Amino acid sequence: MSESTNPKKKEEKDEEVRIGVYTCYCGGNISDAVDCEHVKKVMTDLPNVVVSRTDMSMCSDAGQALIEKDIKEKGINRVIVGACAPSLHEQTFRGTVARAGLNPYLYHHVGLREQDSWVSHGDYRGATCKALNLMTAGVAKTRLLAPLEPIRLEAEKHALVIGGGVAGLRTALDTARRGIQVTLIEKSPFLGGRMAQLGKVFPTDEDACATLDKLIQKVASHPKVTIFTQAEVTGVSGYVGDYQIKILQQSRGINNDIAEAVLDADMPKVPDAFNYGLTERKVIYKAYPGCYPPTPAVDWAHYNGEPIIVNGQPTIFYNKPKNFDLKVGAIVVATGFKPYEPRAGEYGYKELPEVVTLPQLIRYLELDKTTRTLTWAGRAVNDIALIHCVGSRDTEGVHEPQADGQVNNYCSRVCCTATLHMANELRERFPDTNIYDFYEDIRTYGRGHETYYQKALEGMVRFLRYRGIERPEVVAAPEGDTHPVLVRAKDSLSQGEEMEVAADLVVLAVGMMPTQVDELVQMLKISRGVDRFLAEVHPKLRPVETAVNGVILAGTAQGPMTIQESVAAASAAAVKVAVLLGQGEVQLDPFVAYVDPEKCDGNGACIEVCKYEDAIKMETVTINGKDVKRAVVTPANCAGCGGCVSACPNRAIDIQGWTLDQYDAMVDAIALDLWDLMEVPA
Amino acid sequence: MAENKKHKPKILILATISGGYAGADSVGQLHTDYPTNTYILPVLCPCIFPEEFYLRCFEQGIDAILVMYSGTDSPYKGGPERTAVMINQTYPLMKERGIDTRRLRLAAICTVCTKPFLKEVTQMDTLLKGIGFVRDEMTIPEAVQ
Numbered sequence: 001m002s003e004s005t006n007p008k009k010k011e012e013k014d015e016e017v018r019i020g021v022y023t024c025y026c027g028g029n030i031s032d033a034v035d036c037e038h039v040k041k042v043m044t045d046l047p048n049v050v051v052s053r054t055d056m057s058m059c060s061d062a063g064q065a066l067i068e069k070d071i072k073e074k075g076i077n078r079v080i081v082g083a084c085a086p087s088l089h090e091q092t093f094r095g096t097v098a099r100a101g102l103n104p105y106l107y108h109h110v111g112l113r114e115q116d117s118w119v120s121h122g123d124y125r126g127a128t129c130k131a132l133n134l135m136t137a138g139v140a141k142t143r144l145l146a147p148l149e150p151i152r153l154e155a156e157k158h159a160l161v162i163g164g165g166v167a168g169l170r171t172a173l174d175t176a177r178r179g180i181q182v183t184l185i186e187k188s189p190f191l192g193g194r195m196a197q198l199g200k201v202f203p204t205d206e207d208a209c210a211t212l213d214k215l216i217q218k219v220a221s222h223p224k225v226t227i228f229t230q231a232e233v234t235g236v237s238g239y240v241g242d243y244q245i246k247i248l249q250q251s252r253g254i255n256n257d258i259a260e261a262v263l264d265a266d267m268p269k270v271p272d273a274f275n276y277g278l279t280e281r282k283v284i285y286k287a288y289p290g291c292y293p294p295t296p297a298v299d300w301a302h303y304n305g306e307p308i309i310v311n312g313q314p315t316i317f318y319n320k321p322k323n324f325d326l327k328v329g330a331i332v333v334a335t336g337f338k339p340y341e342p343r344a345g346e347y348g349y350k351e352l353p354e355v356v357t358l359p360q361l362i363r364y365l366e367l368d369k370t371t372r373t374l375t376w377a378g379r380a381v382n383d384i385a386l387i388h389c390v391g392s393r394d395t396e397g398v399h400e401p402q403a404d405g406q407v408n409n410y411c412s413r414v415c416c417t418a419t420l421h422m423a424n425e426l427r428e429r430f431p432d433t434n435i436y437d438f439y440e441d442i443r444t445y446g447r448g449h450e451t452y453y454q455k456a457l458e459g460m461v462r463f464l465r466y467r468g469i470e471r472p473e474v475v476a477a478p479e480g481d482t483h484p485v486l487v488r489a490k491d492s493l494s495q496g497e498e499m500e501v502a503a504d505l506v507v508l509a510v511g512m513m514p515t516q517v518d519e520l521v522q523m524l525k526i527s528r529g530v531d532r533f534l535a536e537v538h539p540k541l542r543p544v545e546t547a548v549n550g551v552i553l554a555g556t557a558q559g560p561m562t563i564q565e566s567v568a569a570a571s572a573a574a575v576k577v578a579v580l581l582g583q584g585e586v587q588l589d590p591f592v593a594y595v596d597p598e599k600c601d602g603n604g605a606c607i608e609v610c611k612y613e614d615a616i617k618m619e620t621v622t623i624n625g626k627d628v629k630r631a632v633v634t635p636a637n638c639a640g641c642g643g644c645v646s647a648c649p650n651r652a653i654d655i656q657g658w659t660l661d662q663y664d665a666m667v668d669a670i671a672l673d674l675w676d677l678m679e680v681p682a
Numbered sequence: 683m684a685e686n687k688k689h690k691p692k693i694l695i696l697a698t699i700s701g702g703y704a705g706a707d708s709v710g711q712l713h714t715d716y717p718t719n720t721y722i723l724p725v726l727c728p729c730i731f732p733e734e735f736y737l738r739c740f741e742q743g744i745d746a747i748l749v750m751y752s753g754t755d756s757p758y759k760g761g762p763e764r765t766a767v768m769i770n771q772t773y774p775l776m777k778e779r780g781i782d783t784r785r786l787r788l789a790a791i792c793t794v795c796t797k798p799f800l801k802e803v804t805q806m807d808t809l810l811k812g813i814g815f816v817r818d819e820m821t822i823p824e825a826v827q
Contacts, residue, residue, distance in 0.1 A: 085707045086724065114710025115722050126718030133721055525757045527704060527793035530712070535793070547704065547793075591726060611760035641758035642730025646768050658726055660735065670721045671743040673689050 018050040019142055020076035021135065022067060024058035024083035026113050033117035035128040039082070042132055042677055046139050050074055059089050064096040071100035080142045082110040082135050087547060088538050103147035105590070105657060110138040125678055132674045140665035148656055150587040151635050155241030156329035157181060157584055159577045162233060162520070163334035165193020166212060166563055167555025167570040169219050171332050174574030176224035180581055183326055184219070185231040185247060189297030190287040191216050193336050194556075197274060197359065199366045201563055202421045203448035208563075209290065216292045229293060234323070236331070236523040240550025241586035245326040253298030253317040254284065261311045263296055270302045275367065276360045284308070284317070329581040330550045331524065332573050333534060335517050337556040340391030340412075340510040343403055347387060347508055348474040353377045354485045355474060355506045357390075358418060365425070374430045374505075377484075381433060381504040384426060385487045386419050387472055388439040392511030398469055410531045412511030412560040416443045419509040420452040420461075427459040435461045436501045438472045438489055446562060464491040464499055474506055512560040524551050533559045544572045550586070552576045591657045592638035593645070595631045597621065599652035602629030606644035606653050612637055616644060616653075690719040691745035691810035693803065696731070697791065699724050700757055702750025704793035709800060716800055717807045727756065729764035733772040736786055737779065745816045746785040746806050750799070753790030762790075780821035782813055 021043040025031035036054045043052040051070050055063040058081055070076045079097050083089055086109040094104035112131055120127035157180050161172045164186030172184045195201070198208035219225050228249050235246030254262055262284050272281040274288060283303045286296050300319045307314035339359045342349040349355050354377055356364070364376075374381040391402075392412040401407050416439070423435050437456065442463075444450045457463075466472055472489035483502035491499045514533045521528065526546040529535040534557045537545045544553050554573035555566035580586060593606075593616065607616050615637040621630045631644075631653060642655045654660060697703040703724045709716070725731075728749045739747055749769060756762045766788060773783045789802045813819070 085710070087704065087707065111707070111722075114707040116718075118710040118713050119716050120718050121713070121715055123715075123718050130718045130721065137721070137723070522755065525700060525755060530708065530794055530796065547700070609760070609764060611758075639758055641727040641761045641764075642725075643727070643758075643760060643764045645730045646732040646735075646764065655726065655730060658730070660730070660732075663723065663731070663735065664738065666723055667694065667739050667744060668742055670692065670694060670723075671739075673743075675689055 015077065017048045017078055017143055018074070018076050019048045019078040019080065019139060020067065020070045020074070021046075021049055021052040021139060022058050022063075022079070022081045023052070023054045023131075023135065024063070024081060024112070025054060025056045026084055026117075027057055030083070030112050030117040033120055033124065033127045034112060034131045035124065038128055038678075039131050039135055042674070043135055043139065046136065048078075048143055049139060050076060058083050059092055064093070067093070067096050068100040071097065071102055077102060078106050078108075078142045078145055080108045080110065080135070080138045082112040082131065082138065084113040085111045085115075088541055092541075105148035106145050108138050108142045108145060110134050129675055129678055132677060133670050133672065136672060136674065137666035137669035140669040141662045144659065144662045144665055146656075148590045151590050151592070152585055152587055153241050153636060155581050155584055155586040156327050157581050158183070158326075158328045159330045159332060159581065160185070160243070160245055160326060160328040161332045161334060161554075163193065163336055163555070163557070164188075164191040164227070164229065165334060165336045165555065166195045166215065167336070167557070167566040168193070168332070168334035169212075169215050170567045170570035171334055171554045171573045171577075172225050173215065173219050173222060174571050175332075175577050176222045178574065178578040178582065180224065180578060182225045183228065183328065184225060185228045185233070187230070187232050188287075189230050189252065190291045190293070191227070191229065192287070192291065195563060196288060196291070197363060199362055199369075200421075200425070202417055202452065203446065203564065209288065213290060213292070220292060230297065233520060233523065239588065240580065241329045243328050243331060243550065245328060245331070247324050247326060248321055249324070250300060250321050251298075251319045252295060253300070253319060254296050256295055258310050258315070259295050262308070265308050265310050267308045268302070268304065270299065275363045276357070278360060278364055279367070329586065330552060330577045332552045332554050332577060333517075333520070333524070333526070333557050334554040334570065334573075335515045335520065335557045337512040337560070338515055340408065340513050342390055342508055342510065343400075346400075347390060347472070347506065348476070348485065349508060352474065352476055352485055352506070354504060355508065357508045357510045358415070358422060359510065361422065361507050365429070372429060374426070374433065376505045379484075379504065381430070383434045383436070383483060383501065383503045383505075385436045385438060385485075385501055385503040385506045386423060386509060387474075387487070387506065388416060388419055388437070388509045389468075390508040390510045391513070393440065393468060395468070406532070408511055408513070408531070410560070411443065413443060413445065414560055414562050415509040415511055417446060417449040417452055417562070420444065420456050422507070423456045423461045424452055424459060427456070427461065436487070436503070437461050437463045438487065439463060439465055440468050446564065463493065464489055464501075465493045466490060467492060477502060512556060515557065517557075524548060526551055529559075531559065533557065544569055544576060549588075550580060589657070590635065591640040591655055592635045593633045593640065593642070593653055594656050595633055595653050597623065597630045599650045600630045601650060601652070602631070603649070604631070605647040605649065606631050609643045609647040611643070612639055615639070690717070691815050692743065693717075693720045693746045693748060693806050693810070694739060694744045695720055695722040695748045695750055695803075696725050696728050697722050697750040698727060698752045698756070701752030701755060701793060702791035702799070705750065705791040705795045705799045708794050709796045712796055714796065714800060716803045719807070720803055727751070727758045727761035727765065729758070729761045729768065731768060733768060733775055736769070736772045737775055740776070740779070740781055740785070740816050740820065743815075743817060745810055747787070748802055748806055749786070749788045750791040750802070751788065752792070755790075755792055780819050781816060782819060784809055784813070785816060
């Protein structure tokens with residue numbers, strides 16, 4: 001579509017508006033709070049309404065078939081459904097009416113669930129009356145709907161994957177295998193993400209790095225994949241099919257010819273974040289043996305710019321960041337998670353050296369895989385206490401908030417099995433240790449996960465169950481005690497008996513936290529859930545999709561997941577990318593400005609306020625034999641904000657599908673006092 | 683207009699699809715109640731509305747309008763600024779008509795701004811309990827008479 005004209009002109013002038021109104025029970029989600037039958041009855045009497053129905057589930061096959069049947073048999077040419085949020089099912093019902101031969105934009109959706117029934121408990125009359133107004137407003141708009149055609153644009157068959165962990169890698173590979181060019185960027189110097197920090201992983205007990213290395217090799221050798229490490233997004237513009245991305249990449253700082261020698265050189269050391277600060281590493285480093293890329297990288301945050309002697313030569317390393325642009329059709333966000341960092345003093349963390357997190361213990365055991373004697377802080381470990389739900393399932397007002405004031409009320413899901421996996425590993429490697437597992441609930445929900453619980457029971461791991469509001473207490477043992485730490489808890493398995501366990505090591509099973517990606521979230525205009533992880537539109541209906549067309553999620557960026565689940569989500573993301581870009585064309589909603597040349601007097605107010613280049617321009621047209629100036633919209637350049645609409649003194653310009661006349665009609669309907677139509681019991 | 687005891691002042695919420703409307707959906711997902719005299723209409727960007735639109739709403743009997751825009755999160759260039767301009771230009775016109783300017787309020791609401799959403803709705807509902815129906819305070823400006 002090169003030019004937009006008044007959609008009303010597309011209508012057949014004599015066409016009678018025949019509206020079908022459908023009010024969904026949503027399986028009781030709406031009908032428990034709203035008298036849907038009464039809504040149906042009132043809608044029947046509205047002008048142009050030919051049929052008004054209810055259904056237990058309009059989105060079901062049967063519900064949709066009902067609409068299709070009415071379109072075909074009753075000549076319905078406008079459809080309105082009152083149901084759940086439009087973000088969930090507007091597209092579904094547009095598809096329904098399209099299948100029945102109707103223009104999909106002759107459909108209107110009213111959100112009766114999230115914005116009425118779910119927020120109006122105990123006010124049946126009020127909720128029903130509100131539904132009447134909202135549906136009446138919907139009918140008023142529907143009456144003014146005009147058929148529209150989506151804007152079709154060429155799409156870049158190129159996807160950007162942000163994040164080089166297992167989810168990003170899997171997405172990149174699966175997308176590339178579908179013939180789509182992939183650029184994968186990773187903020188750190190090495191690929192692998194959090195998975196590279198693990199040892200054996202459930203449910204197969206395979207070595208994490210070995211599994212990851214195979215995947216990395218496939219990704220790195222795929223001709224359609226380009227990898228940039230130490231790179232991050234600094235700017236995003238455009239839309240699905242045509243995103244313009246600005247990337248900033250830091251220098252690696254090391255030439256291959258000195259790659260090996262530089263690792264042997266003397267240089268300053270810093271705490272090694274890969275090992276959660278348990279060890280130190282040099283400022284020029286490799287994350288772990290066998291990491292990819294194999295070339296060491298300079299840690300620019302800690303390198304002080306002083307010369308380092310390499311091969312006998314003093315050498316200074318320089319960071320020369322480079323900026324470059326990419327054009328991609330879709331963006332996959334695979335930015336992962338970070339483990340919860342307990343605050344100082346939480347279960348004795350950072351105050352007692354014998355208190356560590358589970359990720360720290362995993363790294364500690366990985367550093368020496370062969371040892372059969374467990375020591376910590378210089379002493380042999382005979383008694384180990386594992387504590388679940390640290391930084392998970394907290395309750396606001398009950399549990400102390402984190403440093404940022406947040407309270408993680410969600411379950412991180414993965415930590416129960418990870419803790420039991422660790423208990424079994426400890427039992428196998430250090431058979432003489434006593435292992436105590438303090439838990440609130442055991443949630444081994446995944447296939448094969450329960451096996452770890454059974455094995456731990458058989459392995460004489462001793463379970464103590466605490467209540468969420470009475471969590472265990474970790475304190476230093478009195479001087480001269482046989483152990484350095486005491487863990488106290490009321491054990492509900494022993495009818496609330498106060499238990500005290502003397503331990504040499506306390507392991508905190510910390511939950512998962514969202515990665516700090518505030519700037520990226522703002523650039524992409526994507527949403528977060530109340531848990532602060534990135535939000536998909538709907539877990540069942542539109543998984544891994546965000547509300548921004550062309551921006552897709554993969555892995556733990558959207559919530560706690562096992563590796564298995566992350567990889568599954570990543571594969572799903574790849575399929576979404578392939579569906580979007582595979583045809584080389586994308587369709588955009590045609591909600592852009594259009595001009596009524598009969599009302600336009602060429603005053604140019606619309607152009608003055610428009611912030612989009614070449615979206616509106618003034619052209620000379622001939623009307624009644626006279627050459628006059630008129631505003632003309634280029635739909636591909638128009639974002640549909642409507643700034644021009646409020647600027648026009650003649651109402652000559654409007655937004656297709658969201659016109660001011662439609663808003664006026666909806667407002668009139670909302671202003672109606674429909675209380676007298678209420679016949680429902682109070 | 684004589685007060686109808688069953689009728690409550692009506693709050694129209696113009697909420698951006700990328701912000702306030704999704705925020706309202708988040709409130710729904712939390713099953714948190716708020717008054718039923720609230721009616722949310724989705725908008726791409728409220729900069730579409732000229733001053734006359736708001737005045738017309740009041741004339742039709744809408745007692746308060748909450749414009750829940752996306753603020754700095756708006757996907758539309760210049761949209762938030764223009765929205766603010768239009769609303770600021772509406773206030774003197776409301777005064778001319780004797781309409782309490784507190785009946786029109788602009789608030790930035792994001793997709794997960796559940797508490798700010800509830801706060802805005804509750805505050806406006808409380809205000810309306812005090813100042814009542816818009817029709818009871820509206821006057822026709824001399825220029826229009």
